[in-house]
Amino acid sequence: MSDDVTIPAFRSVPRTGVIYVTTEATRRGYRSSDPDWCNLGQGQPETGELPGAPARLNTVTIDVADMEYAPVAGLWDIREAIAGLYNRLYRRGMPSQYSAENVCLSGGGRAALTRAAASLGSVNLGHFLPDYTAYEELLDVFKAFTAIPILLEGERGYNFTHEDLRREVQGRGLSALLFSNPCNPTGKLVQGDELARWVGVAREQECTLLIDEFYSHYIWTGRPGHLPVESAARYVEDVNRDPIVLFDGFTKNWRYPGWRMTWTVGPRQVIDTVASAGSFLDGGGSRPLQRAAIPLLQEDVVVAETQAIHATFREKRDRFHSRLERLGIRTDRAPDGTFYVWGNVSGLPAPLNDGMGFFRAALEEKIIAVPGEFFDVNPGKRRARPSRFRNYVRLSFGPSMEVLEKALGRLEALILRHSRG
Incomplete structure (x- = not known):
C-alpha cells in the first residue's frame, strides 16, 4: 500500500x-x-x-492475582515503596513526608506526561527550547492549555536562573512549566541551591513545575561525597501544597526501559487528578511488573545501581x-x-x-x-x-x-x- x-x-x-x-x-x-x-x-x-551493580532481574513470577487489573494509580505496595525511597534519598528529617497517596504509577514516561497534560486547565504552560522531542506533539494535542516557548541560549550555556524563571512566570502569565532536568538533549542541570530557589519561585508565584527527572541518577556535577542524584523533591517544604510534580521511572535510572514502568510524584490532589485521567487514557500499568519491581526500590539496591x-x-x-x-x-x-x-x-x-x-x-x-x-x-x-x-x-x-x-x-x-x- x-x-x-x-x-x-x-x-x-x-x-x-x-x-x-x-x-x-x-x-x-x-x-x-x-x-x-x-x-x-x-x-x-x-x-x-x-561492575558493582546489583544482578539484573531477569525473571518475573506471575501470581494468580496478577491476572486482574492493577489499580489505575498502581498497586499500593509499590506506591508506598516509591514514596519511602524519595523520603530516604531526599527528605530525611523533614516534617513533611511523601506517602503512597503522593505517587501514581503508569505504563511509560509518555503515559505519565500525557496524564498530566490531560489534567491541565485553560492555562499558559511554559516549555524550553531545546527540550525533549516528544513534548512537541504532547503540547499540541491537548487544546485546553496554551504552550509558551522559552528560548535558552547556547552562548549562555543554556543557563536560566530563578530570576529568569520569576520574570517569565510574571511576564507570560505562566501557571505551569514543563522541563527535563537534567535536560534532554543539552545535559544542563539545575541543582542544589539554584534548584531550591526554583522551587521557592514556584511556591511564591503559584506556578506548577512539571519536572521530567528521568535522568536524575546520571549526574556528572554532583556534590562530592554524596550520592550522584538530584531531585526537586529535596527542596519541597510541604509535599501536598508545594506545586512540584515529578516524573521518573525504571527506564533510565534503573536501566529497565522495556518494563515501561514510571511514576508521578506530587501533591495528593494532583495524584488523584492524573489517576482519573489515566482511567480513560490508558487504564493503568502492568500488575505483575509492578509487584516484581518492589525489591528494586530498596535503598541499598538503588545506591549500588x-x-x-x-x-x-x-x-x-x-x-x-x-x-x-x-x-x-x-x-x-x-x-x-x-x-x-x-x-x-x-x-x-x-x-x-x-x-x-x-x-x-x-x-x-x-x-x-x-x-x-x-x-x-x-x-x-x-x-x-x-x-x-x-x-x-x-x-x-x-x-x-x-x-x-x-x-x-x-x-x-x-x-x-x-x-x-
Missing part, C-alpha cells in the same frame, strides 16, 4: 525524533540485534551487567565528549547530566555541517544520530522559519564502550573523507 493513501477521519501524526531516525535506519537494514550498527540515537542506556551507573557512564561521558570535540563536533557546555552530547556540527565540512545532513551521512556508515531540529519543540508547527538547532545533533553514550569506540572510528573516517572532498 502506498504511504500517501488518505483514510477518512485520521490526521497525519508526526514521529518523534527517535522514532523517525530509527524508522529511517530500519529502511536501510537496521535491526537492534545487528552488532554492525551503532545506535547513538536511541534514548536508552545499556541494560546489561555493570546509581554508583555503578556513575562509574561506568562517567568514563564513557568523558571519553566520548573528548573524542567528539577533537573531531570538530563542539558543545556549548559539557553535559552536567544525562547520557547525551548536544553537538554543534557547524564547523564540519558540508554536508556534515547540518544536523539532517550529518544524520543521513552517518546512516550510510551504520550510525544513528538525532538531528537537533527535533528538539526545537514546536507544537502545531506554529513557528515556520528554520530551526535554530539545525546545526546540532544529539549523540548518545548510552550504548556500551565497544559500540561507542566503533562509532567514533567511523565518524572520524567520515569527517576526514569529506574534509579531503
